[in-house]
Amino acid sequence: MVKVKIKKGDKVKILLGKDRGKEGTVEYVMAKDQKVFVGGANIYKRHVRKMGNREGGIIDLPKPLDVSNVALICPNCKKVTRVGFKMVDNEKSRICRKCGKEFK
Ligand SMILES: [Zn+2]
Structure with a gap:
């Protein structure tokens, strides 16, 4: 079993990446990959094409952060x-x- 130091609901500070220095709350933990999603952080704009009845345009796509790149508060x-x-x-x-x- 992998030890996970960060849990859902934890307050963390981001140490690396585009949102370095930002603080946020952990929304989801991918224990196996040692990655976390932090609310409102590490969001990338992604262009999507119009498909069926889904509108095309730009969507916000949150990307997970490596556990080692966040510090618990x-x-x-x-x-x-x-x-x-x-x-x-x-x-x-x-x-x-x-x-x-x-x-x-
Ligand atoms: Zn303390």
């Missing part, structure tokens, strides 16, 4: 942090490496 200390793991009651909890607090 700790919900407790609000700082960009690295995620650690800790066993609590036989369950793996994530902890903030900066303030040491656990979070889900």
